Amino acid sequence: MKPFAYESARDTETAVRLIAARSAAKFLAGGTNLVDLMREEIEQPDLVVDVRGLPTAAIAASPGGGLTIGAAATNTAVANDRFVRERYPLIAQAILSGASGQIRNMATVGGNLLQRTRCAYFYDRASSCNKRVPRSGCDALDGFNRYHAILGASEHCIAVHPSDLCVALAALDTTVRAVGPNGERTVPFEDVHRLPGDMPHVETTLGADELITAVEIAPLECARRSVYRKIRDRSSYAFALVSVAAVLETSDGVVTTVRLALGGVAHKPWRAVRAEQVLLGAPATNDTFDRAAQAELAGATGRRHNAFKIELAKRAIVDVLAELAGSGGAR
Ligand SMILES: Cc1cc2nc3c(=O)[nH]c(=O)nc-3n(C[C@H](O)[C@H](O)[C@H](O)COP(=O)(O)OP(=O)(O)OC[C@H]3O[C@@H](n4cnc5c(N)ncnc54)[C@H](O)[C@@H]3O)c2cc1C
Numbered sequence: 001m002k003p004f005a006y007e008s009a010r011d012t013e014t015a016v017r018l019i020a021a022r023s024a025a026k027f028l029a030g031g032t033n034l035v036d037l038m039r040e041e042i043e044q045p046d047l048v049v050d051v052r053g054l055p056t057a058a059i060a061a062s063p064g065g066g067l068t069i070g071a072a073a074t075n076t077a078v079a080n081d082r083f084v085r086e087r088y089p090l091i092a093q094a095i096l097s098g099a100s101g102q103i104r105n106m107a108t109v110g111g112n113l114l115q116r117t118r119c120a121y122f123y124d125r126a127s128s129c130n131k132r133v134p135r136s137g138c139d140a141l142d143g144f145n146r147y148h149a150i151l152g153a154s155e156h157c158i159a160v161h162p163s164d165l166c167v168a169l170a171a172l173d174t175t176v177r178a179v180g181p182n183g184e185r186t187v188p189f190e191d192v193h194r195l196p197g198d199m200p201h202v203e204t205t206l207g208a209d210e211l212i213t214a215v216e217i218a219p220l221e222c223a224r225r226s227v228y229r230k231i232r233d234r235s236s237y238a239f240a241l242v243s244v245a246a247v248l249e250t251s252d253g254v255v256t257t258v259r260l261a262l263g264g265v266a267h268k269p270w271r272a273v274r275a276e277q278v279l280l281g282a283p284a285t286n287d288t289f290d291r292a293a294q295a296e297l298a299g300a301t302g303r304r305h306n307a308f309k310i311e312l313a314k315r316a317i318v319d320v321l322a323e324l325a326g327s328g329g330a331r
Pocket of ligand 1: 033035072100107108109110112162212237
């Protein structure tokens with residue numbers, strides 16, 4: 001590991017000022033991703049600014065029934081929060097499907113949003129990776145790409161975003177609050193993470209000197225009945241092959257509200273807008289769910305090891321929607 005300086009910030013202004021003063025500085029939260037990357041010398045900050053002591057760990061109901069989660073809240077605290085479990089169970093399910101108890105105790109919401117891909121070629125410094133070294137190539141394209149993207153990928157990068165929590169947040173109307181040298185701003189969640197295009201090393205629209213302080217989730221009464229389903233190679237301690245976060249409300253057998261997002265399929269948490277368009281106002285039947293899944297995956301591209309994920313994603317969508325509609329198993 002390269003030598004680095006350490007500072008602990010007690011207020012957000014100090015944290016931002018310390019980061020802005022150095023070009024290679026990084027915020028440090030639970031360290032469960034950043035420290036691993038520093039050990040591998042993939043991340044090489046000359047300064048880390050510890051943000052765990054900031055007063056940004058509160059989890060609070062907001063007026064009208066929404067939810068504000070502070071960026072320094074641990075994943076465990078969020079998953080255990082009573083309001084979260086009652087009003088947004090998909091958030092708790094998503095968190096509890098990830099990592100291990102010990103890691104969730106350390107990991108924070110801010111760090112979870114900005115964790116980096118688990119692509120093996122990104123971690124292996126002997127491999128070519130446009131994300132790690134811009135314009136060096138992508139060994140995943142013709143390599144072992146079982147876990148890689150089927151939607152929104154480019155010839156420069158087929159890595160996926162690894163977070164489970166982010167998939168649940170993508171399905172809800174979420175905004176991210178961030179503070180930087182130019183003050184505070186809010187960013188719609190769908191605009192935070194980027195598709196790879198020809199710049200896969202630029203993963204978000206946030207500046208390196210912008211501190212996430214909170215995520216704000218709009219009220220959504222019907223999210224009380226919501227599901228996060230994660231399909232993976234083993235039932236614990238594994239990243240998603242495909243995951244689905246869904247909220248579904250019906251009236252007289254017709255879909256009146258739907259929120260759908262996919263994980264494990266793209267460089268960013270994937271809001272399934274095409275599927276939602278098919279579903280809204282349509283009968284809540286398996287036939288509709290199937291048409292919605294087909295529409296969403298119509299633009300998917302499979303590679304040597306991951307083509308199976310296209311059918312897997314379709315079936316997962318149908319299965320989750322059928323469960324929420326109470327119409328039984330999908331197939
Ligand atoms: C073995 C293992 C298994 C895992 N399995 C899963 C899984 O199945 N599902 C899943 O979702 N995750 C999984 N994770 C990832 C884990 O959830 C993340 O490592 C964790 O959420 C990152 O949070 P952190 O607080 O430790 O962030 P850090 O490691 O401290 O930081 C991560 C990044 O976020 C930045 N950052 C942190 N806080 C802020 C902030 N407030 N504002 C701006 N930037 C910030 C840091 O600069 C850094 O770039 C796993 C991790 C491990 C080690």
